[in-house]
């Protein structure tokens with residue numbers, strides 16, 4: 466699995482931050498970030514959420530944390546590291562600053578086409594109880610979960626019991642997701658018929674803003690969940706899981722552990738959708754447990770041994 470995608474997203478952000486520096490600068494903070502402190506912060510973040518901060522990320526980390534130091538009135542990174550160790554709310558702040566949350570409505574449209582063309586037909590045939598359970602894992606600011614809710618609701622209608630669990634580690638993006646308000650730029654991928662049906666369009670001071678309607682909102686529960694943790698406390702068997710553009714941040718061991726959870730939580734023959742540069746390496750499993758059925762789309766199959774990713 467290649468990590469160039471993550472690098473691209475990060476590099477774009479670093480470039481933007483470089484431009485910002487010119488204007489307001491991180492000059493206000495004269496503190497140097499030693500390699501030792503960078504390694505300590507990287508280790509902390511890796512242990513907590515599985516995110517690997519390679520040396521290439523040092524400038525990005527320095528840039529984002531310099532601003533934080535300034536806000537806190539701290540004069541050096543050592544003091545900041547001491548604060549991180551004793552203050553869990555600052556650790557949450559750090560995670561919010563360091564995760565990459567790029568997302569879009571109907572991103573990787575081929576997955577939505579596959580849902581409509583295959584998965585929805587199967588669900589209609591199988592689901593006599595009209596119950597659909599879905600998870601958007603690493604949902605960022607909500608665009609992925611709302612895209613799913615919109616096409617599910619549009620296809621199955623209000624008489625179906627549809628629930629989408631949408632989770633992320635970053636509490637800031639989760640708050641944005643819960644609000645469900647987006648600007649013109651953010652909604653531009655939504656087909657107009659869906660936009661006009663499922664969004665309220667702002668007027669006056671809110672001109673240019675689009676708010677997700679309650680019929681859609683009420684299908685989703687947004688929750689903080691660390692994928693790099695032992696238990697997820699999810700009860701229902703899931704029909705499908707979207708976990709896209711999240712695996713790229715993790716090493717093989719963590720990916721394999723998360724896949725174990727996904728396998729257990731999916732119903733038989735359920736589907737897992739990964740991001741465009743992500744894949745499951747089944748080669749170490751005696752009987753493959755995941756069958757590739759579409760672009761980065763896997764179906765849960767028999768009972769093999771542990772998977773790699």
Ligand SMILES: C[S@@+](CC[C@H](N)C(=O)[O-])C[C@H]1O[C@@H](n2cnc3c(N)ncnc32)[C@H](O)[C@@H]1O
Pocket residue numbers: 513514515516564565566567568569572602603604605606609632633634635638690691692693708709710711714740
């Ligand atoms: C690039 S975004 C992908 C958003 C969406 N799935 C998509 O493909 O458009 C990756 C998301 O994964 C989240 N993330 C990173 N590490 C995580 C972890 N350990 N547990 C849960 N979410 C995590 C980040 O906060 C971020 O919002």
